Amino acid sequence: MNGDNDKENYQITFMPSGRQVEVESGISVIKAARLAGVHINASCGGSGVCGKCRVILESGTLTGGKSEKLTDGEYEEGYRQACIATIESNATLRITAESELGTGAMSAEVPIRHQARMHVFNIEDLKEAGVFMPPTEKRVLHLSEPTHEDNMADAGRIIQGLKNEYNERGFKTHLPVLKRMRSALRQKDFVVTVTLSRPVSKNGKTHIVNIQPGDVSHRSYGLAFDIGTTTVYGSLVDRQTGKLLARKADYNGQISYGEDVISRIVYAEKPKGLQLMHELVINTINSLIDKLLKGNDIERDEITSITLSGNTAMTHLLLGLEPHNIRRTPYVPVSTFFPPIRARDIDLDLPLRAVALVYPSISSYVGGDIIAGVMGSGMYTTEAVTLYIDIGTNAEIVIGNREWLVCAACSAGPAFEGGGITHGMRAAAGAIEDFSLNPATYEPMNITLNNKPPIGICGSGLLVIVATLFEYGIIDRQGKFNRDLDTPRIREGRSGYEYVLTWEKEAGGDSDIVINEVDIENFIRAKAAIYAGCKTLVEGVGLQITDLEQIILAGAFGSYIDLDSAMTVGLLPEVDPARVLYVGNGSLLGSWMSEMSNHIRRDVVEVVKNMTSFELSEVTDFKDQYIASLFLPHTDVSLFPETYARLKKSK
């Protein structure tokens, strides 16, 4: 999503294995080692406190790399702490004995760690494809002053100017625009910039949505928001370049009234509860709008539209619609389509002229966030049979292509968001997000977010940890620990056997950080639900997993997912990793696209109308698939031939 990436790449060589990896400047040595498949013991998650991750800088330059754990003499000799040293040039680094992996892994071959390709779009592509329909355009008018012979009304003068100067005709206008018309015309000698909002349909009329004194035609902005149950993301879009000028996020203000959708609905059913839920999320959005505008020197008055997407319940609360029946059988939302709304009507702090567009949803369980992803990723225009997966507490799955689309939702449980995992947590500072293991010593390399001492495990870390434990035979196909391993890191705890990722003294909290058999069981249930959902849906439409030509991953978890780990544990179907694309926050992407081009708004109605909803819970096949998936990677290993082959080899 970041088009402004101008960081340099450097070549890093790790000795004694000689493994080489190209990495961006500024990343830590420990992350570079992880990319190279080189293990460095690093218990403390990159905060520098354990001092175990020392490497010797043989050539090149590193920034940092010294804490109290290293003497000045050691530093002079070239010792660096890998977790707090960052890459600034090509460099050769030697892994010291204490952090070195056992001999078995000393090959110079860099293992491929598959990350999904990032989906990138730009306006030029849309223009080339002939689908670029800018939702607003600015027109500068140089009008003549009224005289006795030519004393038509101000509005008439502007409409005549649009006709004469731009051959534009047939408009609707609005009271807030009329209110500022007289002054705007006379402020810069009858030179004004008129903002035209283009219709989506052929029969529609262009609306005059703003008038500004002088020529400000180069300034054109929109807002795009993803209203997540946990986090609200907002972006400021430059409509002329298509770029995201800024992106801000904050917790959804409703979060103090319950972490999940159901508890929010329950609260909304109380007297004044709906109003409060509405106000809380609106406050969050308004404060993000403040930040987006202030940080970019853009006036609130310059915003003419905002697109928002969220799941069905969040959309209801956003709009102040009664969500009661979303959680009650037979799960009926008030509406799945939402008309364009005046932003002020939902209390957004935007000009009276500003329009809020809200993504339609399919049902109580497949919401506007998913539709936004399907639209924004271009899935609905592709020929390839595509599986779109957005993984959160609920996993929403869409299969299809430009001819047909079928969607389903399954409850994965909160494991990927840290729920039900002893030391689970959201992806925040101190969360173990990546991991490797010395199979000889069982010592871990924990990589945490923001290089903070570990305080827990987030979804992406959990996936890699389980996959690694499984791959090295530390846990079996049912997720149970091999009890014969001689290491203090594997021990019996309150919830079965567990592996100690970080000792208390190196952790950010006041206990050892572990992963135990109950955690692994919960993880397996979650991954089984998703895999079973995908397989049931794929087979439900008459296809096989092998027919999938593309997988699109969405959601914060999807963005950081390690594909090899995901296929090793059987979370994702085993497909060629080159066919996996990730769109990051698909919901935000869809909103952004809607702010960029009207083709989204034109097409979304048809897409939603034609999308079929598949009720997994009503299919007995789903339950069977789920049970069959409660193994690593699956009961039927023939579904994971590559993983099976690798496992066999490593044994």
Added chain:
Amino acid sequence: MNGDNDKENYQITFMPSGRQVEVESGISVIKAARLAGVHINASCGGSGVCGKCRVILESGTLTGGKSEKLTDGEYEEGYRQACIATIESNATLRITAESELGTGAMSAEVPIRHQARMHVFNIEDLKEAGVFMPPTEKRVLHLSEPTHEDNMADAGRIIQGLKNEYNERGFKTHLPVLKRMRSALRQKDFVVTVTLSRPVSKNGKTHIVNIQPGDVSHRSYGLAFDIGTTTVYGSLVDRQTGKLLARKADYNGQISYGEDVISRIVYAEKPKGLQLMHELVINTINSLIDKLLKGNDIERDEITSITLSGNTAMTHLLLGLEPHNIRRTPYVPVSTFFPPIRARDIDLDLPLRAVALVYPSISSYVGGDIIAGVMGSGMYTTEAVTLYIDIGTNAEIVIGNREWLVCAACSAGPAFEGGGITHGMRAAAGAIEDFSLNPATYEPMNITLNNKPPIGICGSGLLVIVATLFEYGIIDRQGKFNRDLDTPRIREGRSGYEYVLTWEKEAGGDSDIVINEVDIENFIRAKAAIYAGCKTLVEGVGLQITDLEQIILAGAFGSYIDLDSAMTVGLLPEVDPARVLYVGNGSLLGSWMSEMSNHIRRDVVEVVKNMTSFELSEVTDFKDQYIASLFLPHTDVSLFPETYARLKKSK
């Protein structure tokens, strides 16, 4: 405008002349006498205090007719005070000596006093003409409850119901409707009434503007308002029958900031002045809405639209548009067309769903009130060459028919509203509104509004007084008094000669009520401006006064105008009185019609676009016409052949 007139008519015979007249029950004897052309001395305006208007009841029944001025004995003998006695049956009345007209007028011939015919419309006519397009319709839906097999969203269920039960499809809906949808459906077991707002144009979509639990399809209401500079009139319209359920009026709250349009604009130019002017008129409207609803047991929530019309300045203040350039050359309004507006946006106390429609105007000086009259009276659909005149401080004139329309405005000055007249006043209680004169004794018969002692002269009274004085030769063609008449009622005052209408002792105020030569001069200027405006406009479009096939009078003054007097003084062109129609408050009529049928909204854009504006002030011909009109009836008496013949005969 009053379709509910069920009063009975009675035959009244006045002796000794034997003149007979048919009148409605409940009117005063003095008014009946006026209609019969019978003069009864009545100085005190019908309040009973002068006691001069005594008549003898020879047969039949009267109600009232006795004050302290009449002894019980006299009452027994049949004496009644004509001004405070009302007609209750057929009756014969004898004019007593003291109130009797001189012998010259003792013929039994009842003079025709021409009042314009009232314009009446009803829905059935519109239906017959094929132009009836109800703007809203209600549809009752009997829906089934959602099940697992049929769990579409509430909105989808309603749309499907409209399709299945009424074959209706293609809707737009609104957030306030969605907000109440869930509860409305479940309140009366999925029986709901949906209000559909019909599009004006063929390509337009029907909007779902309300949903109510149960079957309330028989209740459908709208509001129609005329926003006058002085008075705001509001009506409650039953859309099913087309009837006005109620009509209320109040002074425009802005009036304390200036009586005329210009002073309101001046105030609006001050800091926060526009906001204040806006709030004042809105407060007036809101309080009228309260009264209209409360008096008729209708919920605010049942109102889905309001139509408003007013002159260009009033419309600007209503909408909060800057009126600055309306009063500055070259007189440019902000806009002449106004989009449909959400009623709440102009702070009207109506549901969020309610739409406010505001009549477009032509220019700074021909406003939406005139367009409303042209639309409401059906002038724009007639074949007859029609002159439409709305007389107030400014007279607006429209000429044309269904093929073409040309409009003009001329400043008549405030004489018809009581301004610039020594004892001038608005048409309020105590205003002399009608008048006759005993040419032998010069004693007056004053008829006042509400039978109060006279406190002044309103526009319609002024017209009859000047015409009567002129007809009897008491004033000459220049409006100067014949100074040889022997009566204390004609005397020299501070402003030239004057006629005493009421002596102080019989008046409601503390002075004699007079009309003097300066008053008459001002009256003549006002009538000259209107006549010159009409003639210039008629000739400007290449026609002659004699080509006029119809005259439509509008405005409070126009409604009560005595046609004979108007033609005698040369205010109106001399045409067959049968060709004169009055529409009362044309502005209110237009708003009412717009609430009734979309054909008005459909046609008004074309009407306004095709209406040509004629600038009288820029035509030298207008000045010449004006100077030529500064005589009674006109310099060129051949323009008033009937008046001329009558005057010659009476001399």
